[in-house]
Amino acid sequence: MVKVAIVGSGFIGRAWAISFARAGHDVRMWDQSPAATAGAHDYIAGVLGDLAANDLLRGQAIDAVLGRIAVVAELGEALADAVHIQEENTPENLEVKREVFSQIDAMAAPQAVIASSTSALLPSKFTDHLQGRHRCLVVHPINPPYLIPAAEVVPAPWTSSETVERTRALLVAAGHAPLVMKHELDGFIMNRLQGALLEEVFRLVADGYASVEDVDIGIRDGLALRWSFMGPFETIDLNAPGGVRDYVERYQSIYSNIFPQMLRRVDWAGEVIETVEADRRKRLPREELGERQVWRDRRLMALAAHKKKSDQEFGR
Amino acid sequence: MVKVAIVGSGFIGRAWAISFARAGHDVRMWDQSPAATAGAHDYIAGVLGDLAANDLLRGQAIDAVLGRIAVVAELGEALADAVHIQEENTPENLEVKREVFSQIDAMAAPQAVIASSTSALLPSKFTDHLQGRHRCLVVHPINPPYLIPAAEVVPAPWTSSETVERTRALLVAAGHAPLVMKHELDGFIMNRLQGALLEEVFRLVADGYASVEDVDIGIRDGLALRWSFMGPFETIDLNAPGGVRDYVERYQSIYSNIFPQMLRRVDWAGEVIETVEADRRKRLPREELGERQVWRDRRLMALAAHKKKSDQEFGR
Incomplete structure (x- = not known):
């Protein structure tokens, strides 16, 4: 040591x-x-x-x-x-x-x-x-x-x-x-990935397609379940019979059609923040933020324990 | 019923x-x-x-x-x-x-x-x-x-x-x-969110900043842990002392500086797919895809059971 x-x-x-x-x-x-x-x-x-x-x-x-x-x-x-x-x-x-x-x-x-x-x-x-x-x-x-x-x-x-x-x-x-990382880059990896997701969630709410809570549901009760033990590449690798190349051949056009709609940036501090703040404060009053952070860390700890157990039981 | x-x-x-x-x-x-x-x-x-x-x-x-x-x-x-x-x-x-x-x-x-x-x-x-x-x-x-x-x-x-x-x-x-959804939109919500993330992960690998596995680590051992029980809005709401508005005031500039680098789309089926496919097949031979899908579903089931238990123990 x-x-x-x-x-x-x-x-x-x-x-x-x-x-x-x-x-x-x-x-x-x-x-x-x-x-x-x-x-x-x-x-x-x-x-x-x-x-x-x-x-x-x-x-x-x-x-x-x-x-x-x-x-x-x-x-x-x-x-x-x-x-x-x-x-x-x-x-x-x-x-x-x-x-x-x-x-x-x-x-x-x-x-x-x-x-x-x-x-x-x-x-x-x-x-x-x-x-x-x-x-x-x-x-x-x-x-x-x-x-x-x-x-x-x-x-x-x-x-x-x-x-x-x-x-x-x-x-x-x-x-x-x-x-x-092989070379340094602004935002490193994780903030870039978080940023890519945040840009789209702010756009969806600003454009009136979804509520703040609906977006959170889509991640916490949807996409992030698989991501939490596989990551995005392994997820798509397992989502087509022939693996990731097969996935790209089958589904890339769905994503490339959407891409042009992602070129416009919404100012997170503009009108949309009023909607986001109102929704969040309705669900969690400001004075309860600290208590909720404790909740988050307890859930994280329980999740870490669960992942350790699952790694042992099923393999990584 | x-x-x-x-x-x-x-x-x-x-x-x-x-x-x-x-x-x-x-x-x-x-x-x-x-x-x-x-x-x-x-x-x-x-x-x-x-x-x-x-x-x-x-x-x-x-x-x-x-x-x-x-x-x-x-x-x-x-x-x-x-x-x-x-x-x-x-x-x-x-x-x-x-x-x-x-x-x-x-x-x-x-x-x-x-x-x-x-x-x-x-x-x-x-x-x-x-x-x-x-x-x-x-x-x-x-x-x-x-x-x-x-x-x-x-x-x-x-x-x-x-x-x-x-x-x-x-x-x-x-x-x-x-x-x-309040109105229909291409990709609905979840494929748009998945797409936003995938665009960035393919870009990072294509540009040589990160490996396929490093990206998966950043999500499965990093960002997706919190996302798997909170979603992205609640995550940032709890990541600044004053909540989501405070978060946006403090950190939006990090993300808006990166945004211009996200305007270029990489063709997932281009050169990058050779890198992605090679890395994935090294970790998981093609003939083991089916077995790994079974593994995924067992892990998903264990995670669902864990979340149910945590919801009861700590609240949602």
């Missing part, structure tokens, strides 16, 4: 700490604001309790995992001997990110990999000036990473293949499912 | 028969090709056994449900007294569909609703000539409908609101989650 440094102790930093400590690594967490780390220990202990209840701690005791996470007062203490450094998604500001990376690159051990959790900034934009730029990249999670395995690994043009491979291996060993 | 007629005994017709019979309805199934109905009874009995094993028969015995399904030799016998007629997705040929609907409309009881399972034809295109066109519409399932609740209800411009409402109520009572 190796040492992992977490730079930042907010929601993402804490979540990464849980994920790496569960995998057996010693985690040192540091935050530039000492006040921010105050509740970290109790928060993490609470999450570990929920994970244990769902048998998602790899059979380990809560205290064993918790004992591997230390909040430290100095950045240098966090970085010393770390082989992987995971920088939390600090404000998505390029100047801040460049400065943070300068600092980490100067202090980290020569063999350490330095990963940013950014969701929006391309790694080439904040690592070009660094001596150790070959060991820098993006590892972008979906929240929370201790429940959602997918994590995007995004190299800059100068990131070494060794850096990418070590990162991939570390993530796999921690139970993650890394998506390794 | 009412009488439901199923016109067509293929995969979709059989699946609808299971769904309606499980809900307590008497189902009469007819097929223009008597040979097609031969294996229907055994096939349905097999599926009912799997459903019972997953506690998805509403506590009923297999024989009780099976006893409500009869294959009949004459169309008139199937239609007599039926209050809902579900036409199977026969070849997606407009002339055939118009002729089938003429025949059904002429023979069905005046109060019967006539629904097509078509995924590709707009209801206005094959019902305009009918005396009973006000009672015709599309009810498009995702396969198999006894496991995937979502079903699209698509009215033609002349479909009466009573027809839409009766259909919605029938589906809800049968455990379905109907999406009721």
